[in-house]
Structure formats: C-alpha cells, structure tokens
Amino acid sequence: MSGTQQENGTYEAAAAAGELLRHLLTDRPHYRAAWEREQRRVRRGPAAHAGTGPGASAVARVLALHLWETGERADTETDLPRRLKDRVHRALTGGILSRETLEWFVGAFAMPAQDATALRARWAGSEEGEGSGGAGGAGAAAGQGPIAHTLTAPQFLPLRQRHRTVSVFERHVLGPDGAPLRHRTTRAIMASEDGVTAFPCRLPPGAVGVRVLRGARVTARHELPGSTPVLELTLPAPLAAGQIVSLEYEVAYGPGPRPATEYRRVAHARAENLDLVVEFPRRLRPRRVWWSTWDDHADGRLLSRSPAPLAPDGSVHRFVPALEHAAAGFHWTW
Structure with a gap:
C-alpha cells in the first residue's frame, strides 16, 4: 500500500466514510443547522432549498x-475557509479523506461518540469486535461489533447474488399512523465477478414502488414464487470483479393496516458498514425501543435485545461493522 493510501485508509474505506459523513450532515438536525447557518452567510440570501x-x-x-x-x-x-473547500469537497464525494480531516469534522460538528465511532470505523475499514464475544446472539446485539449466523435457515434468494455490499445507509421513516411511509437506501456494492450489469432490489412487504435517485435505472420487474417482487436496477456500465458502484433509491409504501412494531435488516452474504436509522413520527413516539437480533428473516424467535434510546429528533440509530447470515434491527412498543 502506498503512503497516500496508508494516510487515507483504503480508497474503498475513504469512500464509505465520505458517504456516511454526507448523510450524517444532511440528516442529523444539529449538524444540518450548523452548515445551513454558514450557507446562508455564504449565499447572503435565504436558507438552502429543502432537501439539498x-x-x-x-x-x-x-x-x-x-x-x-x-x-x-x-x-x-x-x-x-477557501483553502479548506477543496479538502471538504473531496471528503464528501468519496475521494481523499485523511484522519486529520475526519477528526476536524468530528470536533467542528460536536459529534457524539456513536457517530464519531461509526465514521472512524468506516474510515479504517474496521471490523472491531469480530472474534471477541462470538458471532451472533446476545453478545453481538449488546456490543458494537459484527453480527453473524443468527439465522437458523437460509432465506430463499430468487436471483443469484453477484455482488457484495461494502457500505449501506438506510433511513426507515414511519408515517403519522406509525406504519412505514418510505425507506431511503444509499448502497455501495462491489462486483463479485466480471460482467455485473444490475442490482436486484427486492421490494419489502407493503411497498408500492421504488424511485431510483442515483446510479441506476429500473429496467425490469420480476414476479417470482415465494418472493415479493424483485426490481432490476441496471447500472450505467457493466462492472468488473472488484469494481464498486454507489446506488441511491427510495421505496414508497401504501397505507398500512396497523402501526409497525419492528424494522428488521437481513443479510445472507456478508454486508459491511451498515448505518441504520428508524425515524418515528413527531406526534407518535414509541414507549420503548430495543436493538434486537432474530433467528429468521421475517418471523422466528427473538434472540436478544438491548435498549435503544430515542434521539431528540425522534429517531434511533445503530452502526454495524458487518452483518452476515443474520437478522438484526429495532423493535418497539407504542
């Protein structure tokens, strides 16, 4: 590894850290308020447009x-500020991100330990906790390490997986009635073989459609036995083995029959650097929330749980270095 790569971690890890950093600055109200205040000064006009x-x-x-x-x-x-602008741009777009710059972000935005730890782990390509405390079960759920092998049986995969996930940011938003409203995913995938042309996106139960925001386009919909519909998200160009591409898409849900009580994330092959957020409606907050693991992708047995405190904005958040053949997420009571 060259000196530049040693300073910045691997290019893959720097890109993953930059992706998480961009989402944190966009989605966390405290961070967003800080840069929007300066953006108003820079533009000498009204606040930035919503959603930018x-x-x-x-x-x-x-x-x-x-x-x-x-x-x-x-x-x-x-x-x-002018001299830092290029450095900031490279960090937020997945380019060069030094440890010094990362620590400037942590200090400048007064990041709490959980966000700072998640960023540092992504930057280092860290898998802290693996090999100490076991793979799945209560130890994995209570700690901050990888979670593996909680599933008792493999889930049916309607299409062969030709990639692995190297980074994923998911924000699951509940509507005013407590049912799922939308789910936004930003995912970096690495081709496991030459000639990967598409990413198979399986719709969760209750979903009515997918809007691709970046990195692909919907080209086919497969109705397969034993599965919810699978959409083919075709990439701009075929990937060679080891090549990485980033996708961003949002799933919309139809009216739910009742308020949801869990959000469960399942990985069969190994998925790395998962950042999971569930956002509760302002006027309907859960009484209690737990971070949990299960032995099945949809039903099954609850294996472990630990309390998950709500943030001031009504969300819960968890960073997982890796998830493999496992189901983990949040469940709550109203």
Missing part, C-alpha cells in the same frame, strides 16, 4: 471556525 445536501463552502466555514476557536489555526488565516 451540504455545500463545500458552508462546511469549510464550519471547520474553519472550529480550528480558529481551538487555536489549531491562527485567526489571522482569513483565507482558511
């Missing part, structure tokens, strides 16, 4: 203010 991501100039100003306040940079360096 963080601008490099605004984020660079947040970092510069932090470095001036901590004394890491002299306040006479008035051009510091």
Whole structure:
C-alpha cells in the first residue's frame, strides 16, 4: 500500500466514510443547522432549498471556525475557509479523506461518540469486535461489533447474488399512523465477478414502488414464487470483479393496516458498514425501543435485545461493522 493510501485508509474505506459523513450532515438536525447557518452567510440570501445536501463552502466555514476557536489555526488565516473547500469537497464525494480531516469534522460538528465511532470505523475499514464475544446472539446485539449466523435457515434468494455490499445507509421513516411511509437506501456494492450489469432490489412487504435517485435505472420487474417482487436496477456500465458502484433509491409504501412494531435488516452474504436509522413520527413516539437480533428473516424467535434510546429528533440509530447470515434491527412498543 502506498503512503497516500496508508494516510487515507483504503480508497474503498475513504469512500464509505465520505458517504456516511454526507448523510450524517444532511440528516442529523444539529449538524444540518450548523452548515445551513454558514450557507446562508455564504449565499447572503435565504436558507438552502429543502432537501439539498451540504455545500463545500458552508462546511469549510464550519471547520474553519472550529480550528480558529481551538487555536489549531491562527485567526489571522482569513483565507482558511477557501483553502479548506477543496479538502471538504473531496471528503464528501468519496475521494481523499485523511484522519486529520475526519477528526476536524468530528470536533467542528460536536459529534457524539456513536457517530464519531461509526465514521472512524468506516474510515479504517474496521471490523472491531469480530472474534471477541462470538458471532451472533446476545453478545453481538449488546456490543458494537459484527453480527453473524443468527439465522437458523437460509432465506430463499430468487436471483443469484453477484455482488457484495461494502457500505449501506438506510433511513426507515414511519408515517403519522406509525406504519412505514418510505425507506431511503444509499448502497455501495462491489462486483463479485466480471460482467455485473444490475442490482436486484427486492421490494419489502407493503411497498408500492421504488424511485431510483442515483446510479441506476429500473429496467425490469420480476414476479417470482415465494418472493415479493424483485426490481432490476441496471447500472450505467457493466462492472468488473472488484469494481464498486454507489446506488441511491427510495421505496414508497401504501397505507398500512396497523402501526409497525419492528424494522428488521437481513443479510445472507456478508454486508459491511451498515448505518441504520428508524425515524418515528413527531406526534407518535414509541414507549420503548430495543436493538434486537432474530433467528429468521421475517418471523422466528427473538434472540436478544438491548435498549435503544430515542434521539431528540425522534429517531434511533445503530452502526454495524458487518452483518452476515443474520437478522438484526429495532423493535418497539407504542
């Protein structure tokens, strides 16, 4: 590995960390408020349009203010925000991300330990906890390490999997009635063989459609026995083995018969760097929430659970370094 790669982790890990960083700055209200405040100053106009991501100039100003306040940079360096802009842009777009820059983000946005740990783990390509405390079950759920081999039987896979997930960010949003409303996924996949042309997206129960936001287009829908519909998301160009591409898509749900009580994430082949968020409606918050593992993809037995506190914005969050042949997620009571 070259010196540059040693400084920045692997390119794959830097891209995964940049992807998570971009989503954190967009989705966490506290972080978003910080860069939107600077964005208003940069633009000298109204606030950024709803739904837009963080601008490099605004984020660079947040970092510069932090470095001036901590004394890491002299306040006479008035051009510091401009000099940081390119570095910020590279970090947020999955390019170069040094450990120094990562720590500037952690300090400038006053990130709590959970978010900081998730970012550092992605940057390092870390799989902390593997081999210490076992694979699945209670130990895996209670800790922060990988979760593996909780499933007692393999789930039916309607199409052969020709990729592996190297990074995934999922935000599961419940509507005012407590039923699923939408689910947004940003996923980086690596081809396991040459000639991978599409990603098979299996619709969850109750889903009515998928809107692809980036990285692919829907080209086919398969109705297969023993499975919910599977959509073929065709990539812009075929992938060679080891090549990585990033996809972003949003699943919409129809009206639910009753409020949901769980969100379960299942992996058969190994999936790495999972960042899972469930967002509860403002006027319908659960009484209790647990982080849990199960022995089945849909029903089965609850193997373990540990309390999962709600954030001030009404969401719960968990970073999992790896999930393999396992089912894990959140369940709650209203």
